Amino acid sequence: MKSVYKSTRVMIMKAMVLKAVTRLAENREPLELSELPVPVPGSAELLVKVSACGVCHTELDEIEGRTPPSLLPIVPGHQAVGRVVAVGQDVTGYGPGDRVGMAWIFSACGACDLCRSGTENLCAGFRATGRDAHGGYAEFAVIPAAFAHRIPEVFTDSEAAPLLCAGAIGYRSLMLSAIRDGDVLGLTGFGGSAHLVLKMVRHRLPRTRVHVFARSAAEQAFARELGACWAEDTDSRPPEPLDAVIDTTPAWKPVVSALAHLKSGGRLVINAIRKEDADKGELLKLDYAVHLWQEKQIKSVANVTRRDVREFLALAAEIPIRPEIQEYPLEEANRALVELKERRIRGVKVLRIA
Ligand SMILES: [Zn+2]
Ligand SMILES: [Zn+2]
Numbered sequence: 001m002k003s004v005y006k007s008t009r010v011m012i013m014k015a016m017v018l019k020a021v022t023r024l025a026e027n028r029e030p031l032e033l034s035e036l037p038v039p040v041p042g043s044a045e046l047l048v049k050v051s052a053c054g055v056c057h058t059e060l061d062e063i064e065g066r067t068p069p070s071l072l073p074i075v076p077g078h079q080a081v082g083r084v085v086a087v088g089q090d091v092t093g094y095g096p097g098d099r100v101g102m103a104w105i106f107s108a109c110g111a112c113d114l115c116r117s118g119t120e121n122l123c124a125g126f127r128a129t130g131r132d133a134h135g136g137y138a139e140f141a142v143i144p145a146a147f148a149h150r151i152p153e154v155f156t157d158s159e160a161a162p163l164l165c166a167g168a169i170g171y172r173s174l175m176l177s178a179i180r181d182g183d184v185l186g187l188t189g190f191g192g193s194a195h196l197v198l199k200m201v202r203h204r205l206p207r208t209r210v211h212v213f214a215r216s217a218a219e220q221a222f223a224r225e226l227g228a229c230w231a232e233d234t235d236s237r238p239p240e241p242l243d244a245v246i247d248t249t250p251a252w253k254p255v256v257s258a259l260a261h262l263k264s265g266g267r268l269v270i271n272a273i274r275k276e277d278a279d280k281g282e283l284l285k286l287d288y289a290v291h292l293w294q295e296k297q298i299k300s301v302a303n304v305t306r307r308d309v310r311e312f313l314a315l316a317a318e319i320p321i322r323p324e325i326q327e328y329p330l331e332e333a334n335r336a337l338v339e340l341k342e343r344r345i346r347g348v349k350v351l352r353i354a
């Protein structure tokens with residue numbers, strides 16, 4: 001191992017750890033501040049000193065068991081930025097001091113048909129950072145060098161962190177929506193990912209009108225501020241039919257209304273790793289003629305590829321997209337998660353790790 005550390009004694013780090021699946025409604029402190037040994041990188045891995053890690057809705061799904069971690073206890077967090085402090089013996093191309101990011105894709109098998117055809121996000125061996133391998137809610141993390149991402153100069157660590165998930169998955173959902181300049185796009189939900197999609201559209205597809213459905217008045221105002229031409233409550237009817245809708249809500253009702261608002265041949269892209277079951281009954285309102293006929297399409301977004309992350313980082317740097325961020329110290333990760341659950345959202349939440 002090539003390292004900037006001379007000492008071989010075990011070093012200890014602070015981490016916020018999930019020990020058991022729980023419900024945030026009853027347990028407002030699902031993560032425990034813990035001391036863990038600093039991980040040792042394998043031969044093809046990097047050891048990274050983390051300085052910022054984004055807080056994602058997917059962490060709520062992990063904590064509450066909708067996409068449960070495959071190992072417990074686990075250090076969550078899949079949008080981390082930091083500096084390389086040591087590299088495994090087989091690593092080339094990275095050295096101590098390099099700034100890198102880790103995204104949701106921790107690794108994929110690299111050998112199956114899906115991996116070889118550019119859809120490593122669908123690989124049966126897909127491992128997610130912070131769910132199937134320890135993530136960035138900690139002072140240090142290890143990642144396979146092949147799955148690390150260089151961070152463009154233009155961003156601070158905190159700005160770059162949410163680009164790695166909210167931005168990259170927003171980019172993938174925009175690609176899957178097949179929207180062209182001048183088409184009309186709807187966004188249901190206006191959290192971290194959707195606000196970055198709106199920024200991308202303003203730049204890349206300047207003639208496209210964007211209509212936003214959001215529950216809170218604050219989110220609606222924020223959407224208008226960022227260039228949405230219409231932003232109203234989830235139940236409202238948009239002023240014109242939509243070519244595509246990207247849904248980032250955890251609920252079912254917005255799915256049903258989005259389908260009703262689509263033009264013939266329109267596309268609904270559901271960008272959510274899991275839906276919550278609270279309003280599942282809404283699906284019984286599906287009327288084939290109103291919601292599905294006329295070749296309307298529904299597609300989910302699953303994970304991201306390394307290519308999504310890299311293409312999006314390059315685009316974000318070129319624009320540049322600066323996410324609206326709200327910072328919290330690592331120790332206050334639970335507060336950030338509760339606020340996310342309660343939808344006290346403006347932009348994206350980022351943990352600062354001293
Ligand atoms: Zn995420
Ligand atoms: Zn594979």
